[in-house]
Amino acid sequence: MKTILLHGGTLILPDRVKEVADIIIKGKIIEWVGKKNKFPASIKIDEEIDVSDKYLLPGLIDSHTHLSFNGKEDMLVLCKQEYETLLFETVRSAAKTLKSGVTTIRDVGGFNYSDVYLKKAINEGLIEGPDMLVAGKAISITGGHLFPLTYEADGVKEMKKATRLQIKNGADLIKIMVTGGAVTGQNIEVVHFDLEEIKAVVKVAHEHKIKVGAHVHGSSGIKRASRGGVDAIEHGSLLDDESAKIMKDNGVFLVLTRGLEFMFEDISESWLKRISPIRKKTARVIELAHKFDIPIAIGTDAGGNQFAPHGSMPRLMEQLCKEGMSTTQVIKSSTIIPAQLLGVEDSAGTIESGKIANILVLKDNPLSDISTLRNIVNIINKGEII
Numbered sequence: 059m060k061t062i063l064l065h066g067g068t069l070i071l072p073d074r075v076k077e078v079a080d081i082i083i084k085g086k087i088i089e090w091v092g093k094k095n096k097f098p099a100s101i102k103i104d105e106e107i108d109v110s111d112k113y114l115l116p117g118l119i120d121s122h123t124h125l126s127f128n129g130k131e132d133m134l135v136l137c138k139q140e141y142e143t144l145l146f147e148t149v150r151s152a153a154k155t156l157k158s159g160v161t162t163i164r165d166v167g168g169f170n171y172s173d174v175y176l177k178k179a180i181n182e183g184l185i186e187g188p189d190m191l192v193a194g195k196a197i198s199i200t201g202g203h204l205f206p207l208t209y210e211a212d213g214v215k216e217m218k219k220a221t222r223l224q225i226k227n228g229a230d231l232i233k234i235m236v237t238g239g240a241v242t243g244q245n246i247e248v249v250h251f252d253l254e255e256i257k258a259v260v261k262v263a264h265e266h267k268i269k270v271g272a273h274v275h276g277s278s279g280i281k282r283a284s285r286g287g288v289d290a291i292e293h294g295s296l297l298d299d300e301s302a303k304i305m306k307d308n309g310v311f312l313v314l315t316r317g318l319e320f321m322f323e324d325i326s327e328s329w330l331k332r333i334s335p336i337r338k339k340t341a342r343v344i345e346l347a348h349k350f351d352i353p354i355a356i357g358t359d360a361g362g363n364q365f366a367p368h369g370s371m372p373r374l375m376e377q378l379c380k381e382g383m384s385t386t387q388v389i390k391s392s393t394i395i396p397a398q399l400l401g402v403e404d405s406a407g408t409i410e411s412g413k414i415a416n417i418l419v420l421k422d423n424p425l426s427d428i429s430t431l432r433n434i435v436n437i438i439n440k441g442e443i444i
């Protein structure tokens with residue numbers, strides 16, 4: 059097993075710049091982190107990389123992706139293509155994601171379990187990609203959000219079965235569709251599941267030590283999903299004071315997917331028509347999440363829509379800095395906070411000994427210039443420099 063020394067870089071902690079440090083990587087694990095030239099003499103170094111004028115950030119975590127889809131076309135159009143073709147595209151999507159500095163993703167809804175197979179191929183070293191937590195098939199009501207792609211279930215009994223089936227098929231988390239969405243053009247204020255149905259999913263998932271993310275846009279849906287015990291609200295577009303308070307009281311994370319839609323001018327007419335009602339109303343989400351101290355994890359929704367191509371995390375982070383988040387908040391929401399949401403805080407989210415060696419080498423300090431993430435010098439993924 060090779061031992062690499064990253065010599066003399068400046069470490070970025072969740073909220074500040076730490077002193078110059080040495081990092082020793084053994085295989086895929088961070089073996090030692092400490093002051094420059096102070097590591098134990100017993101550690102034999104095979105390769106030394108001088109990073110003395112560079113900044114070191116933990117690999118980014120994208121909390122909301124759909125690697126099974128290419129993002130160029132509608133999910134509902136894509137799922138009519140040959141499954142095998144889509145599978146090859148997932149390989150490219152994984153590579154693009156990794157090359158943007160994202161070393162861990164929470165993939166929240168694939169196509170016929172392509173997410174499960176992709177994760178397996180990455181874990182077996184067949185292809186390069188980020189560490190993945192996958193949801194398998196999202197669960198919706200009959201005719202719910204994106205139903206041609208989901209597992210449709212109604213009633214407590216079917217919800218339990220649907221949850222157990224996702225776990226059986228390899229899901230690391232459960233995704234439920236609690237309201238309609240921009241893609242399908244359904245009324246986003248209609249709540250799709252009863253409280254008892256949501257509670258049934260949460261009970262089964264939590265018994266299996268896995269978490270539940272709820273796709274929700276409308277405020278009624280945010281309230282019901284939060285009361286039902288879900289761990290995260292995805293999107294949360296129409297968050298208001300009341301629903302924000304209920305999220306806070308129930309310890310629910312917000313997975314913020316807002317932002318990228320402001321960065322592209324070539325969005326098609328039909329898309330604009332579908333997203334504009336939501337777009338107009340989402341402006342307060344960040345402000346309210348801050349006001350009620352709700353933990354924010356950032357997600358690109360890559361693959362899920364036209365304005366979120368794979369590999370766009372650095373651009374989204376830049377955009378969110380323009381929309382009322384500080385660079386510190388944006389970096390926390392892309393590293394340490396999502397590590398807690400994903401339940402991987404023991405292996406990701408910071409640069410510490412014992413964690414997986416997912417490290418970005420940057421030219422400038424991202425806390426003062428977030429755009430340095432556009433040109434990452436080196437990406438270390440599971441101990442390998444790519």
Ligand SMILES: [Zn+2]
Nearest residue numbers: 122124359362
């Ligand atoms: Zn999505």
